[in-house]
Amino acid sequence: MWSHTRSLELLVLVATVAPAELVRVATAFGPAARPGADRGRAARLGLIGAPAAYLAVTALAVAVAADGGFAPAALTGWRAGAPWLVAAAVVGAALVGAEFAVGAVPRLLDGTGRLRLAVHRGGGPAGGGYAAAILVTAVAEELLYRGLWIGVLHERLRLPVGVAVAAAAVAYAVGHLFFGGLAVVQKTLSGVVFGLLLVVSGSLAVPLVAHLAQNAAVFALAVRQGRGERAAGGGVSGGREAAG
Amino acid sequence: MSVPAFAALATAVVAGWLALYRLPFNDPARRRRTALWLAGRTGLRPEPAFAVFGTVVYLVLGTLALAALLAATPLTLSGLFGVPAPGMLLALLLAVFGTSSANILCVSLLYRADPRVDVPGEIARIQWIASILALPRHYRWIVPAVAALFEEVLFRGAVLLGLGALGSGLFLALAISTCLFAAGQVALVSTRVQAYVLGTSSLTLGVVGGLLTAATGSVLPALVLHMSFAGFYTNLSASASPGARPATGRLSL
Numbered sequence: 001m002w003s004h005t006r007s008l009e010l011l012v013l014v015a016t017v018a019p020a021e022l023v024r025v026a027t028a029f030g031p032a033a034r035p036g037a038d039r040g041r042a043a044r045l046g047l048i049g050a051p052a053a054y055l056a057v058t059a060l061a062v063a064v065a066a067d068g069g070f071a072p073a074a075l076t077g078w079r080a081g082a083p084w085l086v087a088a089a090v091v092g093a094a095l096v097g098a099e100f101a102v103g104a105v106p107r108l109l110d111g112t113g114r115l116r117l118a119v120h121r122g123g124g125p126a127g128g129g130y131a132a133a134i135l136v137t138a139v140a141e142e143l144l145y146r147g148l149w150i151g152v153l154h155e156r157l158r159l160p161v162g163v164a165v166a167a168a169a170v171a172y173a174v175g176h177l178f179f180g181g182l183a184v185v186q187k188t189l190s191g192v193v194f195g196l197l198l199v200v201s202g203s204l205a206v207p208l209v210a211h212l213a214q215n216a217a218v219f220a221l222a223v224r225q226g227r228g229e230r231a232a233g234g235g236v237s238g239g240r241e242a243a244g
Numbered sequence: 245m246s247v248p249a250f251a252a253l254a255t256a257v258v259a260g261w262l263a264l265y266r267l268p269f270n271d272p273a274r275r276r277r278t279a280l281w282l283a284g285r286t287g288l289r290p291e292p293a294f295a296v297f298g299t300v301v302y303l304v305l306g307t308l309a310l311a312a313l314l315a316a317t318p319l320t321l322s323g324l325f326g327v328p329a330p331g332m333l334l335a336l337l338l339a340v341f342g343t344s345s346a347n348i349l350c351v352s353l354l355y356r357a358d359p360r361v362d363v364p365g366e367i368a369r370i371q372w373i374a375s376i377l378a379l380p381r382h383y384r385w386i387v388p389a390v391a392a393l394f395e396e397v398l399f400r401g402a403v404l405l406g407l408g409a410l411g412s413g414l415f416l417a418l419a420i421s422t423c424l425f426a427a428g429q430v431a432l433v434s435t436r437v438q439a440y441v442l443g444t445s446s447l448t449l450g451v452v453g454g455l456l457t458a459a460t461g462s463v464l465p466a467l468v469l470h471m472s473f474a475g476f477y478t479n480l481s482a483s484a485s486p487g488a489r490p491a492t493g494r495l496s497l
Contacts, residue, residue: 001408007459011335014452015342021349022341053345060338067331177352 008068009152012061016144018175019057023049050178051133054140061148072151075143080203088197088206092213095193096221099186106182130222134215142208145172145191146198165195190214245316247412251420253316254403258424261309262431265302291378298375299387306394310402317406324401328460335456336465340472343452347473350444354437366437388474396467399425399450400457414458422450449473 023045065071080088145168153164169191176183194207245253269275279294286293314321351363367373376387399421407417426446430439453466 001405001461002414002458004459007414007455008335011339011342011452011455011459014346014455015338017342018345018349019341021345021352024348024352025344053341057338057341057345060334060341063334064338067334174349177349177356181356 005068005070008064009070009156012064012148013152013171016057016061016148017171018177019053020050020175020178022053022057047129047133051136051140054137054144054175058140058144058148061144065148065152070152070156072148072155074151074155074198074204075147077203078205080201080205084201084203084206085209088201088209089213091193091197092210093217095190095210095214096217098189098193102186102189103182131219134219135212138211138215139208141172141175142194142204142211145169146194146207147204150195150198161199165192165199168195245410247407247410247416250316250406250410254313254406254420254424257309257312258398258428261305262428264305265298266432269298289378291375292380295375295378295387298372299390302372303390303394306398310394310398313398313402313406317402318409319402319406321397324397324405324463326460326462326464328462328465332456332460332465335459336468339452339456339465339469343448343469343473346448346452347445350448351441354440361437363437363441366435367441369435370433370438370442372432389471392470392474393467395425395428396453396463396470399428400453400466401463404454404457405461405463408458418451418454418458421454422447425450445473 062071062075065075149168149171150161150164153159153167154161159167169188172191172194173184173187176187190211194211197207197210198204269278275294276290278297279290282288282293282297283290288296310321354361354363368377372387376384379387403424404417404421407420408414412420426443429442429446433439433442449470453469456465456469457463
């Protein structure tokens with residue numbers, strides 16, 4: 001009647017949008033979602049739960065693709081020369097600045113407040129747990145949205161590569177709704193750049209290195225921001241940037 | 245039968261099923277009278293007696309709808325229950341995660357639009373869910389499980405696979421079966437928030453369950469997915485805040 005493989009390809013795409021929302025099973029429906037609830041607890045839950053959800057969903061999606069015989073070349077191609085990897089690290093670090101710029105636009109437009117830059121840290125200190133969380137999430141996101149999504153959309157469903165890159169970027173960005181609507185716009189930009197790196201280099205290692213470099217820069221900023229907050233005894237606001 | 249003719253038949257049958265189920269008991273006074281009559285005949289309290297009655301009416305009408313649709317296709321009832329390959333367990337697990345995360349994403353968007361909205365309370369006030377909450381705690385899962393069985397056999401089995409057997413493309417069959425399923429769910433609610441939550445969740449369930457059914461040719465994986473989902477919602481409603489619980493003595497269908 002219909003192609004078994006085609007149905008599974010579509011299932012893998014539909015079922016992998018915003019895995020981090022699974023964490024909210026415990027919070028979105030219950031009292032923790034209401035005004036005045038303990039937001040810190042939800043944030044701490046997200047620090048462990050979000051990477052775990054990304055890992056579980058990515059592992060399942062890759063297993064379904066492998067079992068169904070449609071693991072795309074974008075997921076399995078990893079060879080890349082040192083120049084590509086160095087360039088990827090530079091692009092990844094530069095993306096932090098680009099995301100800050102996107103985050104600053106609304107404040108510049110409405111002219112409210114002094115522009116200060118900050119990173120989302122999930123409500124906790126920028127320690128080893130935070131570093132592990134953003135490392136694991138970055139690996140899972142690259143496997144899922146660049147390897148699997150772009151591969152399935154372009155190689156299997158025969159969509160133009162630009163459409164595949166854009167669709168994968170939006171799917172990746174929606175997973176950051178956790179951090180607010182602006183973060184979705186910022187991450188769409190990063191998702192497009194990571195997708196283009198994959199398409200141009202032909203290696204999943206290149207967007208992965210860029211993503212890791214971006215998260216490393218965010219981690220360094222989070223450590224610095226944590227020191228500043230302790231010294232000032234307060235929070236910061238402005239163009240924010242999220243790791244992940 | 246042609247695909248457009250079967251799509252029209254499916255729309256008419258589903259509309260008739262839900263209209264016959266919903267309209268006679270839309271009037272609260274008539275619901276109360278029926279519940280008291282049932283309580284007098286069965287010895288049960290009025291609320292659970294009416295909940296059981298409502299479920300039986302839903303299922304009897306659903307059986308008639310299913311028979312009418314299957315008769316118009318080359319499918320058999322037993323043919324809808326093929327046993328999928330063991331590898332499909334991975335796809336089922338992915339579908340459970342995917343349906344939950346997409347559904348929570350939709351609720352998160354709702355909270356973003358209106359942080360004061362009380363989603364658990366709204367769900368608990370949906371009439372058929374409120375009627376389930378009138379049942380003893382250990383029997384509450386039976387109603388959503390049986391309703392899930394009927395809805396999967398009808399929407400993913402008779403409608404989706406029926407359209408496929410008549411030569412429809414996958415996307416058209418997914419769209420028709422999912423829209424009919426979601427429209428049926430939305431027809432049973434009474435507020436905008438309820439319509440949004442049930443509408444988005446049934447669209448998600450329809451697409452993901454439909455893809456599972458299309459991949460396996462069986463309604464069994466989608467049935468497991470739907471049952472887990474329905475069970476989640478029922479327990480969620482039961483754990484809603486005290487203010488969200490249906491008022492004691494209120495009768496609902």
